[in-house]
Amino acid sequence: MDHKALTGQTCNHLAEVTTLHQTLLAEQKVHDDLIALVNAAETAGFQLSVASGFRDFSRQLLIWNNKFTGKRPILSSEGQPLDVAGLSDTEKLFAILRWSALPGASRHHWGTDFDIYAANLLPADTSLQLEPWEYLTGHQAEFYFWLRENLPYYGFFFAYAKDLAGVAPEPWHISHIQRSQAYMACTTPKIIKSVVRAASLSGKHTVLEQFETIYTQYITNICQPD
Numbered sequence: 001m002d003h004k005a006l007t008g009q010t011c012n013h014l015a016e017v018t019t020l021h022q023t024l025l026a027e028q029k030v031h032d033d034l035i036a037l038v039n040a041a042e043t044a045g046f047q048l049s050v051a052s053g054f055r056d057f058s059r060q061l062l063i064w065n066n067k068f069t070g071k072r073p074i075l076s077s078e079g080q081p082l083d084v085a086g087l088s089d090t091e092k093l094f095a096i097l098r099w100s101a102l103p104g105a106s107r108h109h110w111g112t113d114f115d116i117y118a119a120n121l122l123p124a125d126t127s128l129q130l131e132p133w134e135y136l137t138g139h140q141a142e143f144y145f146w147l148r149e150n151l152p153y154y155g156f157f158f159a160y161a162k163d164l165a166g167v168a169p170e171p172w173h174i175s176h177i178q179r180s181q182a183y184m185a186c187t188t189p190k191i192i193k194s195v196v197r198a199a200s201l202s203g204k205h206t207v208l209e210q211f212e213t214i215y216t217q218y219i220t221n222i223c224q225p226d
Helices: 028-043 057-068 089-097 132-136 141-154 177-186 189-198 204-209 211-219
Strands: 014-018 023-027 048-052 113-118 156-158 173-176
Touching: 014 028, 023 028, 028 048, 028 141, 028 173, 028 177, 057 089, 089 204, 089 211, 113 141, 132 141, 141 156, 173 177, 189 204, 189 211, 204 211
Parallel strands: none
Antiparallel strands: 014 023, 048 113, 113 173, 156 173
């Protein structure tokens, strides 16, 4: 598999997908299953929309660097902004990884993973926050419960369904079972390390120092499909 596709440095593995509500990029072999899921959701009364799909390396790097350098807040496990003044670089690193992937290791690089919501359930004058309460008890709850029952029939699963002491639970994040597993199987420590070493990554020394833990706790440590 193309290492650049694994690490978000190309979009040659992607195809344009036009759903009922938007046009976006997805991995070529995910196209039909994504369309089927959107259509099924529509039949059930939900306007399935993608808040975030493919995200390239540059975009992930910007998110990471802005958090590490304090230009963007780092959130606690409860989703509240942390006071980072007293945190070591290692503590900042693991706090960032709860909500944001290491550049080169984001599942959003593959075009197999999507952050989704039902646009018709979003209250007027309300911005989607992608916070767990919205899906568990808030305006997206009905949609989330429908997804829990129906995702597997269309080839998708929740990669972060539960807290496994790595990435925080994300009830909005769906992964294509077959294709994401294929990409994950090829995403080796060697490939990610080489990308990290070549990047202008804030905290690079700490990332490489803690890489074994990052790989096992935040990259490969996901919930498995039923």
